[in-house]
Every structure is written in structure tokens, then in C-alpha cells.
Amino acid sequence: KKDKTLWIGGMFPQTGEWAGGEAAFPAAIKALDQINQREDILPGYYLNLSAYDTRCSPGLGTTILYELLYNKTFGSVNSSILMLLGPACSPVSTAVGEAAKMWNLIVLSYGSSSPALSNRARFRTFFRTHPPATLHNPTRIKFFDLFGWKRIAILIQTEEVWQSTAEHLETLARKHNVHIAVRQLFDNDPSHAISNLKKDDIRIIVGLFYEEKARKVFCKAYQQNYFGESYVWWLIGWYADNWFLKAHDVECTPEEMSRAVEGHFTTEIQMLTDATRRTVSGLTAQEFITDLNTTLKQLFPSKPVESVGGYVEAPLAYDATWALALALNRSLERTNLEEWTYGNVDMKNLMMDDMKQTDFFGVSGAVKFDEFGNRMSKVVVEQLRNGVYHRLARFDAERGSIEWLGGEESDGSRCWNYKYNYSSSN
Numbered sequence: 001k002k003d004k005t006l007w008i009g010g011m012f013p014q015t016g017e018w019a020g021g022e023a024a025f026p027a028a029i030k031a032l033d034q035i036n037q038r039e040d041i042l043p044g045y046y047l048n049l050s051a052y053d054t055r056c057s058p059g060l061g062t063t064i065l066y067e068l069l070y071n072k073t074f075g076s077v078n079s080s081i082l083m084l085l086g087p088a089c090s091p092v093s094t095a096v097g098e099a100a101k102m103w104n105l106i107v108l109s110y111g112s113s114s115p116a117l118s119n120r121a122r123f124r125t126f127f128r129t130h131p132p133a134t135l136h137n138p139t140r141i142k143f144f145d146l147f148g149w150k151r152i153a154i155l156i157q158t159e160e161v162w163q164s165t166a167e168h169l170e171t172l173a174r175k176h177n178v179h180i181a182v183r184q185l186f187d188n189d190p191s192h193a194i195s196n197l198k199k200d201d202i203r204i205i206v207g208l209f210y211e212e213k214a215r216k217v218f219c220k221a222y223q224q225n226y227f228g229e230s231y232v233w234w235l236i237g238w239y240a241d242n243w244f245l246k247a248h249d250v251e252c253t254p255e256e257m258s259r260a261v262e263g264h265f266t267t268e269i270q271m272l273t274d275a276t277r278r279t280v281s282g283l284t285a286q287e288f289i290t291d292l293n294t295t296l297k298q299l300f301p302s303k304p305v306e307s308v309g310g311y312v313e314a315p316l317a318y319d320a321t322w323a324l325a326l327a328l329n330r331s332l333e334r335t336n337l338e339e340w341t342y343g344n345v346d347m348k349n350l351m352m353d354d355m356k357q358t359d360f361f362g363v364s365g366a367v368k369f370d371e372f373g374n375r376m377s378k379v380v381v382e383q384l385r386n387g388v389y390h391r392l393a394r395f396d397a398e399r400g401s402i403e404w405l406g407g408e409e410s411d412g413s414r415c416w417n418y419k420y421n422y423s424s425s426n
């Protein structure tokens with residue numbers, strides 16, 4: 001019987017720059033309901049979540065943190081939250097994650113990709129089931145090695161997430177004797193950056209920018225005739241599939257955009273496993289997503305489920321809830337969590353150790369953290385052919401191995417039959 005209650009805090013943005021909480025919150029609740037029915041997890045304790053909408057705002061997120069910390073009377077009992085599930089948005093995780101350590105509060109984010117959050121000195125108690133954007137880089141380097149691409153440029157939108165990803169890519173490139181010949185930064189108008197790439201006869205470009213800027217880049221590339229089979233672009237894979245056809249905010253027509261973007265590669269972190277085996281919850285990934293779709297259709301009847309905020313990241317929130325409950329379950333075997341207070345450094349260290357031991361198979365794949373509190377995942381490589389994205393390969397950064405997808409050719413020859421007429425010396 002679970003007649004005692006333990007509390008955790010939650011942050012789920014329902015609006016703002018990225019309303020990732022729309023789908024993540026229902027997914028977390030599903031996990032919580034399943035956990036609270038398990039006698040073998042937190043025996044005798046019901047895990048209760050005090051969740052708030054941060055609107056993806058760092059300021060609001062900070063006030064919510066204080067609300068959670070000082071509004072000690074949850075329900076009727078006087079208790080403290082043991083951990084924080086979330087935030088989702090990187091700017092909120094940066095503010096909340098930095099402050100939380102002062103209260104010895106462990107923060108487990110399901111949606112933050114900023115590489116800055118890997119800084120253990122600043123974010124001592126921060127973990128995330130959403131990998132940092134830098135996880136794309138080993139995949140890019142692997143393909144450059146594979147195809148003998150030696151001379152690369154990076155085109156970067158001036159945003160912290162993209163600039164720190166570019167720095168990480170350069171560091172990695174040097175270790176693999178790949179030469180980053182040019183780095184071009186742009187804030188709003190990429191015209192000069194692109195004409196510089198053209199002047200330097202750059203043929204392989206890694207594009208680090210948000211979707212809206214991607215449209216500007218490719219319209220300018222079209223206008224400068226800097227496109228076609230002589231160029232290999234590596235872009236972010238989590239834009240909307242038809243991102244280049246939403247030509248409302250660029251001067252180019254959808255046809256011109258389609259010609260400019262044809263053939264580009266993308267990298268994207270795989271957030272729902274293809275495996276059919278049962279996960280820690282007893283559900284397979286397919287059973288989880290089928291159940292989530294049903295719930296989201298009820299919650300957001302006017303939207304297709306894929307367009308609900310954080311739909312892609314929902315598996316990360318579900319697995320983060322399981323990771324949190326299993327870590328607390330390990331701590332419960334060693335200490336009395338009812339005695340937790342924010343000043344209890346020993347108990348915080350014990351819970352940190354138990355969180356670091358996380359290692360289970362979830363709906364988003366294997367869930368474990370590296371020494372920076374980062375989750376490792378697989379990365380999927382796709383290529384746009386005739387306006388349609390084709391899955392080419394899945395890269396496992398931990399093993400450094402490529403799994404070729406798409407069946408028949410297992411040696412990646414599909415990449416080759418999309419020839420490039422530039423010499424490999426580039």
C-alpha cells in the first residue's frame with residue numbers, strides 16, 4: 001500500500017519559443033501513473049508531481065523554482081521536493097539549473113539541447129535525457145572520414161547553441177585531420193557569408209541555424225547560384241519535413257527552394273527507439289507511442305499529433321520520469337527520503353550517486369548519463385531526394401559504428417549513387 005507521499009517538482013512549457021511541455025507533460029504523467037502502481041518501486045510511497053507551465057521563460061522558470069522551494073506545504077504535509085523534472089527549454093534550464101545546485105536540488109531535464117549545459121562546474125546537479133546538440137558532430141565527422149571529405153566550412157547563426165556546437169565540431173575535426181577551412185557567422189542576413197563560401201570554392205558546408213534562417217540561407221544560395229550536385233550541405237534534421245516549402249518569408253518560390261535544397265544531408269538524434277523489445281515500463285516503444293497518440297488526440301483534437309509541442313521529445317520525458325523514480329528507489333534503500341531538506345548535502349550526494357547509476361532500456365533507447373550528466377543516443381542521417389527525406393544510416397557515437405538503413409545496399413552505396421562532381425581533394 002502506498003500511503004505515504006514523496007514530492008517532485010515539474011516544469012512543462014505550454015507556450016513560448018518551444019512549447020515542448022504540451023506532449024511531454026502527458027507522457028510524464030503516464031510514467032508516473034505506471035510507477036505508482038508498481039509495488040516494487042518506492043514501496044509504501046506515492047510519488048506526486050507538482051508541475052508548472054514555464055512558458056519557456058527563464059524568468060518565470062526561476063520564480064517557479066522559488067515557489068517550489070519555499071511553498072513547502074504541498075497538500076497538507078510540510079515537505080520539500082526531492083528532485084525537479086524539467087525544465088525543457090535550454091534558456092530555462094540554464095537559469096534554473098545554475099540556481100538549483102544552491103539548494104542541492106537535482107534537475108533532470110527532458111528537452112534541453114544546449115551544449116553549455118554540459119559544464120559540470122556551473123550545473124553540478126544537472127542531468128538530461130535529451131542529448132546536447134554537440135552529439136551531431138561525431139556523426140558528421142564519421143561521414144567526412146568515410147567519404148574522404150577533408151575541407152569543410154561551417155555556416156553559423158549567431159546563437160549560443162550553434163556557436164558552441166561549431167567550436168565542438170572544430171575540436172573534433174582537428175582530431176580526425178578534417179580541415180575546417182572556413183567559419184562564416186551571420187546574424188540575420190546570410191548573403192555575405194554565402195558569397196564568401198563561394199569565393200573560397202567551398203563544397204562541403206555544415207549549416208548550424210534554426211529553420212527560419214535555413215530558408216534565408218537557401219534562398220540566398222539559390223540567388224547566388226551556390227547550389228547543385230557540386231555542393232554537400234549538412235543540416236539539422238529536426239526542422240519540419242516541408243520546411244523549405246514554407247516560402248512565405250523568403251523571396252524565392254517553393255520550386256526555387258526545392259532546387260536549392262535538393263540532395264542535402266541531415267543529422268537528427270533518434271528519440272524513439274526502433275527496437276521492439278519491452279522497455280523498463282513493460283511497454284514496447286510502439287505501445288507507448290500508440291497510447292500517447294490516443295491521449296494527445298483527446299487533449300488536442302484540432303491538431304495532428306505530430307504538431308503538438310514536444311511530440312518528438314515526449315519519449316525523453318517518459319524515460320526521464322522513469323529514471324527519476326528508479327534513482328529515488330535506489331536512494332530509498334539507503335536512506336530515509338522523508339528526512340530530505342535542501343541543506344542536506346550528504347543526502348544530495350547519495351541521490352547524485354544513485355542518479356549516476358541510471359542504466360535501463362527505455363522507449364527512447366538505452367538511458368544512461370555520461371560524466372557531464374548528458375544522455376548518449378543514436379543519430380539518424382537522412383538525405384533529401386526529390387523533395388523527400390530518406391533515412392540512410394544510424395550512427396552510434398558510443399561504439400563509433402554506422403548501421404546502414406534502407407535495406408538492399410548495406411555499404412552506404414546509396415550515398416554514392418547520388419554523385420557529386422567535385423574532386424575528393426576538396
Ligand SMILES: CC1(C)CO[C@@H](CC(=O)O)CN1
Binds near residue numbers: 112
Ligand atoms: C531537437 C530540439 C528541437 C532541440 O531543441 C530542444 C529545446 C532546447 O534545447 O531549448 C528541443 N529539442
